[in-house]
Amino acid sequence: MKFSINNPCPCGSGIKYKKCCGKYHKGLVAKTALELMKSRYTAFAIEKIDYIIKTSTFQKDFDDLKSFSKNCEFKKLEILEFIDGNSEAYVTFRATISCDTQDNSFTEKSRFIKENGKWYYQSGQIL
Template sequence: MKFSINSKCPCGSGEKYKNCCGIFHKGSNPKNALSLMKSRYSAYVVGDVNYIIKTTHPDNKEYKTDLVEWKRDIKSFSDETDFVRLEVFDFIDGEEEAYVTFRVNMKLDGTYTFFTEKSRFLKVDGRWLYIDGEFINN
């Protein structure tokens, strides 16, 4: 998917991508797990596979040592999904562990669908990483 850095950020902030999640994709460190979660969503939308991998905790069950295969999986999910909107319902902040509950609205094969997830994040060496999540009432 072609994405302009001057477009509105996919995370829904209302800011331009280049002034929002684009900053994190270029290397800045999100200050909390909520910003990290939004920037991971945006990374799926813009197809920044490396950012998804970089922000996944090594203990995550999806974490694959076969990077080629993992990158292909992320890329195909990113390409095949028409992301519509991100909704954030809850954010529980903490020193080293945080939770974000959110809904991803999307189109798959032209049909509207969504999933709701409560994600858990851990802070490692000053950086928030996605560790795991559970689906809620889907």
Template sequence: MKLSANAPCPCHSGEKYKRCCFPYHKGMLPSDVLKLMRSRYCAYALDLPHYIIATTHRANIDYTEETAAWKESIREFSLNTRFSGLKIIEFVDGESVAYVTFEAILNDTPFREKSRFLKENGKWLYESGEFQ
């Protein structure tokens, strides 16, 4: 999905896309897991599977070296899902492990997850999530 840089960011931050998640989608590293989590939600909404793959830790259950199949799976999810809300519940920062608990609305159905992120070589990566 193409989005104007001046459009509201799909992560529901209230910021314009160009000032919110766009820099991360273009290669800038998020400085904390809250920004990474929001940019991943946005990447799903915008059908950017390369970003999801690049920000997923190898220990994640979905991680695979078969990136073509993984990319197609992400694309199918993105294209068949309405991303209509994101609310941050809790953000616990750390040096090498951090957590974000959030509530998202996908296809008009809310769900809550506590996401775990690991810092590897100076880069935060999504490792796992636990539904709440």
């Protein structure tokens, strides 16, 4: 399936991708860690690997991320908790994912930090 910018956004907002996470993928700075988290989920869903890499504080292998993104279907994102802060924030979410037809869903508490006015994914703890 070819993804169109007019499709509903994979993050589950109910609005079009181009008016939702697409704005961040085009360069708009996420105001909150929650916006960033959703836009990273969407980036995985539609194979925007560069975005995943540039919004992380650590290096990850491009090809590993690419194959995860390509081989998995990102079915649903549910936000369970959002703890905001000035320079540190946490988002707990449930991602419903199937990879190679196997269920690979997981719940994660992600930690985000803010540096020079931008939020970055710092680490994640699988719950």
